[in-house]
Each structure stands twice: as structure tokens, then as C-alpha cells.
Amino acid sequence: MVYHRRERGTGEFVRTISLPAEIDTAKVEAVLKDGVMTVTLPKAEIAKARKIMVKSKD
Amino acid sequence: MVGTQIEKHTGELSPTQPAPRRRRYAPAVDIIEKPDELLLIADVPGVEADGIDVEFDRGSLTIDAKVKPRYDEAELNFLRHEYGVGDYHRCFEVSEQIDAEKINATVEGGVLTVHLPKAESVKPRKIAVKNA
Numbered sequence: 001m002v003y004h005r006r007e008r009g010t011g012e013f014v015r016t017i018s019l020p021a022e023i024d025t026a027k028v029e030a031v032l033k034d035g036v037m038t039v040t041l042p043k044a045e046i047a048k049a050r051k052i053m054v055k056s057k058d
Numbered sequence: 059m060v061g062t063q064i065e066k067h068t069g070e071l072s073p074t075q076p077a078p079r080r081r082r083y084a085p086a087v088d089i090i091e092k093p094d095e096l097l098l099i100a101d102v103p104g105v106e107a108d109g110i111d112v113e114f115d116r117g118s119l120t121i122d123a124k125v126k127p128r129y130d131e132a133e134l135n136f137l138r139h140e141y142g143v144g145d146y147h148r149c150f151e152v153s154e155q156i157d158a159e160k161i162n163a164t165v166e167g168g169v170l171t172v173h174l175p176k177a178e179s180v181k182p183r184k185i186a187v188k189n190a
Contacts, residue, residue, distance in 0.1 A: 001090055001092055002090065002091040003088065003089070003091075004090070004096075005089040007086040008086045008087065008088050008099060008100075008101055009086075017138075034103060034104050034105055034106055035101070035102075035104065035167045035169065036103050036128075036168065
């Protein structure tokens, strides 16, 4: 076997990323398709923006 | 004074580095010669089989691969945007005599593999020696 070109790296992928919001870890999902991984990280309820109903004081 | 504050606020919201624009990429390849074939392996993440065009014409091998957009980039607020999404294109001159009819290509997990069998006339051959 002779390599005429050898440009591709072979190995494992490791990466750690700090996230800017609290995550609902139970609902995290990861999909791997065609060599592209998509991780969906739903924000925890506590981190979501919320509209507060303003009640009138009778 | 108010104007300065608004500008500053907008600056914080915009991405810290310019987002890579959609363009065409030359995929990294390995080309391996075996006794009976050339083997080309290319990294083409995001490509499906029906999006790849492999053409061999008079010693010239062309790879064209289309990648579907992953999202509407204008609509999203990227926290990081390091990876450029785009089509792949690359061309090679093959000096070896190839049996063009028998070329076959497969893609799996974003890795394209092209088998280019050598023409019979250039394959190494063992000759059986008969007793006279």
C-alpha cells in the first residue's frame, strides 16, 4: 500500500464548551448524520425569559 | 449620551468574530495505491449520497458534492460560529490506467470512498509456469 496523498487526520474528537445558560439536562438530545453531530440543549425553565402578568390591585 | 449606550448594547449582541460565508471547500483526501486499484478517501461531512457527483474523464477525476444548508444563518444568534458550511469540489489528474467502467463510490458518515480499479493491462500478474 502506497500513500500518494495523506491529508486526512484520523483520531478521536474531544471538546468541552461552557454554556451561557442553565440546561435541562434530562432533555438533551444528540443526532449524528453524515458525519455532522447536532446536539440540542433545551434551556432549563429557570433560565428562560418569562413574561410576568401584572395584576391590578382592586 | 443615550446614543452611545444604544451603540454599546448593539455591539454586545453581534457576533465577536465574522461568520464564515457559504463557499466551496476542497475536501481533505487520502489517495492510496494498492496492487489492483487506487483508493481515494475524502472527508465530506454533511453530504448525502444523492448530493455527490464523481466523474472520471480521460484521466481526470472530479468530485462535486452538494451540502444542504443547515439553517437560515441570518435568523440565528450564534454564540460560536467556527464551521463554514458549503459544497465540496476537487479535481485530480490520474496518471495510472484506470478501468473507468468499474469505478465505484460510496459515502458513509460523511466519508466518501472511491475505488478506481486499475486497467487489466497494468495490473500486476502472476504467470503460471508450465512444465515443458
